[in-house]
Each structure stands twice: as C-alpha cells, then as structure tokens.
Amino acid sequence: xxxxxxxxxxxxxxxxxxxxxxxxxxxxxxxxxxxxxxxxxxxxxxxxxxxxxxxxxxxxxxxxxxxxxxxxxxxxxxxxxxxxxxxxxxxxxxxxxxxxxxxxxxxxxxxxxxxxxxxxxxxxxxxxxxxxxxxxxxxxxxxxxxxxxxxxxxxxxxxxxxxxxxxxxxxxxxxxxxxxxxxxxxxxxxxxxxxxxxxxxxxxxxxxxxxxxxxxxxxxxxxxxxxxxxxxxxxxxxxxxxxxxxxxxxxxxxxxxxxxxxxxxxxxxxxxxxxxxxxxxxxxxxxxxxxxxxxxxxxxxxxxxxxxxxxxxxxxxxxx
Numbered sequence: 001x002x003x004x005x006x007x008x009x010x011x012x013x014x015x016x017x018x019x020x021x022x023x024x025x026x027x028x029x030x031x032x033x034x035x036x037x038x039x040x041x042x043x044x045x046x047x048x049x050x051x052x053x054x055x056x057x058x059x060x061x062x063x064x065x066x067x068x069x070x071x072x073x074x075x076x077x078x079x080x081x082x083x084x085x086x087x088x089x090x091x092x093x094x095x096x097x098x099x100x101x102x103x104x105x106x107x108x109x110x111x112x113x114x115x116x117x118x119x120x121x122x123x124x125x126x127x128x129x130x131x132x133x134x135x136x137x138x139x140x141x142x143x144x145x146x147x148x149x150x151x152x153x154x155x156x157x158x159x160x161x162x163x164x165x166x167x168x169x170x171x172x173x174x175x176x177x178x179x180x181x182x183x184x185x186x187x188x189x190x191x192x193x194x195x196x197x198x199x200x201x202x203x204x205x206x207x208x209x210x211x212x213x214x215x216x217x218x219x220x221x222x223x224x225x226x227x228x229x230x231x232x233x234x235x236x237x238x239x240x241x242x243x244x245x246x247x248x249x250x251x252x253x254x255x256x257x258x259x260x261x262x263x264x265x266x267x268x269x270x271x272x273x274x275x276x277x278x279x280x281x282x283x284x285x286x287x288x289x290x291x292x293x294x295x296x297x298x299x300x301x302x303x304x305x306x307x308x309x310x311x312x313x314x315x316x317x318x319x320x
Contacts, residue, residue: 088162090240138282161244
C-alpha cells in the first residue's frame with residue numbers, strides 16, 4: 001500500500017496549538033451538518049492520526065478546512081481534538097485566519113468563517129491580531145450547586161459560548177501553573193459529577209468544558225481562568241468560547257456593559273480581549289487575540305506503522 005500524506009500548518013494562539021489541515025484530508029460534500037456527520041462516521045482514523053500521539057498530543061486542536069456552504073463565507077472549518085469534535089473553537093478560528101493569511105489567501109479585513117455551530121465574522125487586523133465575532137452566547141442556569149467528591153459543594157453557571165461550559169468561581173483553588181495537576185483533577189471531578197447527576201445544558205446538551213475563574217494576576221486584568229477541555233487537556237489560551245461564555249454570564253448579571261472591554265487571562269498568562277453586543281438570544285461576543293505560525297509539515301501515514309492512526313486517548317471512552 002502506498003504512503004498517505006497530510007499537509008498541515010501548525011500555529012499557536014496564546015500558547016494553545018492549532019493544526020490546520022490544508023491538503024490530504026477527507027473530501028466532504030453536502031450540507032455543513034452532513035459534512036460533520038460524515039467526518040465523525042467515516043474518518044475517525046484521520047482525526048486520530050492528526051491529533052493523537054505519536055504525531056500529535058492531547059492539547060492539540062485540529063482544523064479541517066472545507067469549502068463553505070454559506071455563500072457569504074470565505075472558508076469552512078471543522079474542529080476536532082484527541083477525543084472527538086468541537087462545535088466552535090475561538091483560539092482555533094484565530095489560528096485558521098492567521099494560517100490563511102500566512103498562505104497569502106487572506107488580506108487584512110473582514111472574513112466570514114463557517115463552523116458547525118454557525119458562521120462567525122472575523123477581522124484580520126494590519127497588526128496581525130484577529131477579532132472573532134462569535135455565535136450567539138447565553139447563560140442557561142445560574143448558581144447550580146454541585147457536590148464534588150473529596151472537596152465539597154461548589155456553585156457554577158452553565159453557559160454556551162460555542163461549546164457548553166460550567167463556570168465556577170467558589171472553588172477555593174489558586175489558579176497558578178504550579179497547581180495544574182490539582183486543577184485538572186478537580187475540574188475532571190466536577191465534570192464527572194455533572195454527568196452522574198445528569199446536569200446538562202439546554203435540551204440535554206453535554207457540558208464538556210469546565211472553567212474555573214478568579215481575579216487577574218495584574219490590576220488591569222479583569223479575570224483569570226483555567227479551562228479543562230473534553231479530552232482532559234487544559235487550555236493554554238484564555239479559551240475563546242470560554243471567554244464568550246464568561247461574557248454571557250457577566251452580561252446576564254449586569255456586570256459588563258455592551259462594548260465594554262474585558263481582559264481575560266489564561267493559566268499561563270496569555271490574554272484575550274473580549275466585548276459583547278446585545279442579542280435576543282443573549283449576547284454576540286467578540287474575542288480578539290493573536291496567533292503565530294510555528295511549522296509547515298507533511299504528516300506521513302505509513303500503512304506498516306501499527307500506530308499510523310494514532311494512539312487512542314485514554315480519556316476517549318470516558319469523554320464520549
């Protein structure tokens with residue numbers, strides 16, 4: 001059997017990597033929803049080969065470019081990680097726009113990107129920064145009580161920012177890099193508790209992101225977060241969809257005004273700038289950050305390699 005190759009461009013946004021597939025991925029047709037279903041049903045080996053070890057890692061987010069169905073969009077993209085697929089990815093969208101610009105396919109200006117949860121409007125600034133006007137975001141429930149084994153009771157808001165989040169501020173943890181193992185374990189216990197108690201988002205939606213929040217490390221920073229993603233990897237960036245969910249909660253509480261700037265810090269110290277405008281569904285958040293291209297690579301899929309389709313993530317069975 002011949003070797004298969006997949007061309008990718010790797011970038012990072014605030015420390016969180018995005019691997020954009022520019023050639024060698026599955027050719028998908030039909031509606032955008034049909035394309036996502038086809039990728040999930042027929043191309044799991046592709047997803048795992050791109051994102052999982054030994055070529056990838058748990059923290060890596062993949063992005064498959066596809067021609068858009070929406071005639072107003074410049075490109076379509078389907079995001080995936082070590083265990084499955086993401087509805088939207090804020091840092092990944094910034095990475096996609098930066099990658100297309102790196103290829104000479106985009107100039108500074110407004111560009112619409114189609115995703116599985118809707119088309120988002122982006123702006124590539126002359127400075128290289130990218131703004132993402134996200135999908136409608138909203139808070140579904142406030143101060144939900146959760147009894148976390150080995151810790152006690154915490155409370156959190158359930159909100160949608162392109163993915164579903166449980167946002168918790170009364171965790172009593174110090175959000176610092178030296179505590180990452182503790183934060184991962186604690187956040188994972190929250191997630192398992194939500195699942196065991198059947199605590200969900202709207203219409204039974206699965207809450208697969210846990211966001212711990214605290215005050216920022218510097219006076220001008222509004223908030224700091226620690227976000228645990230579906231495959232049990234933590235987000236190195238401030239998380240675009242997580243920041244969107246945070247903005248939705250702030251807006252619902254009247255703690256942030258339309259167009260007012262919010263600086264969201266990640267666990268490693270990188271920062272996104274956020275703001276919102278009102279919407280009948282909640283808010284329309286805008287997230288701004290910058291990505292940097294790190295590598296242009298050709299992945300080789302050798303049919304004789306026993307791990308050609310990646311090493312299955314130990315979290316996959318739990319997460320799915």
